[in-house]
Amino acid sequence: MKKLLAAALVAVPFLAATVAAQPAFPSKPIRWLVPYSAGGGSDFLARTIGQRLSTQVGQPVLVDNKPGGNTALAAAETARAPADGYTVLSADNGTLVFNPALYKSLSYSPAKDLAPVTLMGRFPMILVVGPASDAASAKDFIAKAKAKPGGTNYASAGAGSPHHLAMELLKVEAGLFMVHVPYRGAAPALADVAGGQVPAMMVDLAAGAGFIKGGKVKPLAVANPTRLPQLPEVPTFAELGFKNVEAAALVGMVVPAATPTEVIARLNKQVVAAIHDPAVHQRLIDFGVEPVGNTPAQFAELLKNETARWQKLIRDLKITLD
Numbered sequence: 001m002k003k004l005l006a007a008a009l010v011a012v013p014f015l016a017a018t019v020a021a022q023p024a025f026p027s028k029p030i031r032w033l034v035p036y037s038a039g040g041g042s043d044f045l046a047r048t049i050g051q052r053l054s055t056q057v058g059q060p061v062l063v064d065n066k067p068g069g070n071t072a073l074a075a076a077e078t079a080r081a082p083a084d085g086y087t088v089l090s091a092d093n094g095t096l097v098f099n100p101a102l103y104k105s106l107s108y109s110p111a112k113d114l115a116p117v118t119l120m121g122r123f124p125m126i127l128v129v130g131p132a133s134d135a136a137s138a139k140d141f142i143a144k145a146k147a148k149p150g151g152t153n154y155a156s157a158g159a160g161s162p163h164h165l166a167m168e169l170l171k172v173e174a175g176l177f178m179v180h181v182p183y184r185g186a187a188p189a190l191a192d193v194a195g196g197q198v199p200a201m202m203v204d205l206a207a208g209a210g211f212i213k214g215g216k217v218k219p220l221a222v223a224n225p226t227r228l229p230q231l232p233e234v235p236t237f238a239e240l241g242f243k244n245v246e247a248a249a250l251v252g253m254v255v256p257a258a259t260p261t262e263v264i265a266r267l268n269k270q271v272v273a274a275i276h277d278p279a280v281h282q283r284l285i286d287f288g289v290e291p292v293g294n295t296p297a298q299f300a301e302l303l304k305n306e307t308a309r310w311q312k313l314i315r316d317l318k319i320t321l322d
Contacts, residue, residue, distance in 0.1 A: 020127035025085055025266050029060040033089045035074035037067045040185075041206045041289070042090045042251050045121055048283055052274040069320065070160065071095040072107050078145040079113035085267055088117065091254045093162050097306045101314040102160045102321045114254040117267050120275060121289040123204035123249035124224040125166040126234070130216040133199035138221035138240055141200065142174050149177040155189035155201040158182050160321050163189070165310060166202040166223055166247035168317060173242045193217055204249050205230060206288030223247040230288065248290075250306070252299055264296055 032050050036042045043065060050061035066074035071094050081087035089095075096110045108114070127138060135141035145152040156164035159182045171178055183189035186207035192198045194216035204218075205228065211217045212231070219234045223245050227236055231256050237245035253271055255264060274280055275293035284291045294302075 001014060025263055026057050026059045027109065028036050028086060029062055030057075030085075031087050032061055032063045033074045033078055034063055034065050035067060035071035035090065036065065037094075038065050041094060041123055041204065041249070041287075044206070044287055045251055045284070045289060046090050048280055048287075049120060049274045052277050052280045053270055056270050056274060066070065069107070070102075072099060072103075075099075075110075076107040078254070079108040079228075079256060083256040083260075085255060085259055085263035087256065088257075089114070089254050090120075090251055092249055092251045093306065093310070095158065096252070096254070096303055097154065097250075097310050098160055098162075098165065098314065102319065104320075104322050108219060108301075113257050115257045115259055115264060115265055116296050116303065117253040117255055118122055118271050118275075118296065119250060119252040119292045119294050119299045119302060120271070121251055121284060121291050123162075123251070123289060124213075124222055124228060125162065125202045125204060125247040125249070125266070125316065126208060126228075126231070127170070127200065127220045127237075128193065128203055128208060128212065128220050129190040129220060130193040130198070130217050131196040132193075132241045135200075135220065137236070138235065141220055142176065145178055146174070147175045150179060152178045153181050153191055153198050154178050155181050155183055155198040157186040157189055157203075157207075158184060159318065162247060162249040163202045163204070165313065165319075166245075168319070169247055169313060170202075170223075170237070170242070170245050172313065172317075173237075173245050185318075190217065202247070204288065209288050229285075250302075268296055 032046050034043050034046045046063050050063055054061040074089060075095050078087055078089040099106055129135050135144060139166050154167050186203055189201055190211050194211055212219055219231055221237050222228050222234055223237055272293035275291050281291050
């Protein structure tokens with residue numbers, strides 16, 4: 001016992017010195033990967049929250065845009081990064097939910113290679129029409145599309161995007177047959193809807209606000225559980241009898257899977273605090289984002305439910321990007 005006690009007394013200063021030698025997290029700049037080009041919704045979210053996060057933790061937060069591979073390029077780079085909390089990724093539905101069902105093989109596994117930190121925000125989808133459609137309401141649009149199977153085209157921000165899959169969900173729920181016209185991004189798709197080349201699309205408020213406010217496109221219904229405060233007069237699909245038509249572009253923060261739980265907890269605390277900073281919170285709302293900021297466990301549960309729901313739809317409709 002005396003020998004054990006003596007050994008323990010010798011070890012205590014060593015352990016204390018080891019703990020003291022470990023710098024508090026974060027002790028150096030954080031690299032924030034965004035899998036899209038600068039200027040979009042995900043980029044805005046990262047830069048807005050990142051600026052506040054940098055002030056809170058006293059370290060630079062460096063946003064690094066890495067577009068490509070339908071977000072797979074940045075996701076794979078994050079998966080290979082040191083699991084120390086200094087590389088984080090803005091990951092959306094495509095990264096975490098859709099891609100495994102859209103591609104036969106991926107350079108990363110959302111479940112095995114990435115760990116959730118928090119859902120930062122939601123971009124609810126809105127059904128809008130342009131001058132090529134004479135629909136007076138969402139019910140009118142659905143009725144006319146149903147009356148002419150295959151006679152109505154719709155635009156999207158790209159095959160496999162939340163905008164595309166939101167309309168496919170409506171098609172299934174309402175029993176519609178419409179023709180998909182994919183674009184490279186929401187902006188060119190909106191431009192053609194506003195210009196009368198394509199009658200309709202699902203769009204998020206962040207991308208479509210200017211077109212809606214300017215009267216270039218008309219919002220008919222929102223794929224959200226509640227009406228949007230920015231569009232209080234626009235009904236939800238649930239109000240119209242389509243309670244399962246809920247869709248949004250979800251953007252969260254993830255890190256390499258082996259990142260220590262205490263580091264994830266520290267990141268979560270600071271990012272959630274940044275999201276709920278009054279100035280940041282209002283700026284996100286003004287941009288068209290519904291700020292969230294939940295726990296890693298809550299984000300993981302949401303992803304589990306979203307994966308079951310959307311991957312079934314993708315596989316049932318045989319949608320593929322290979």
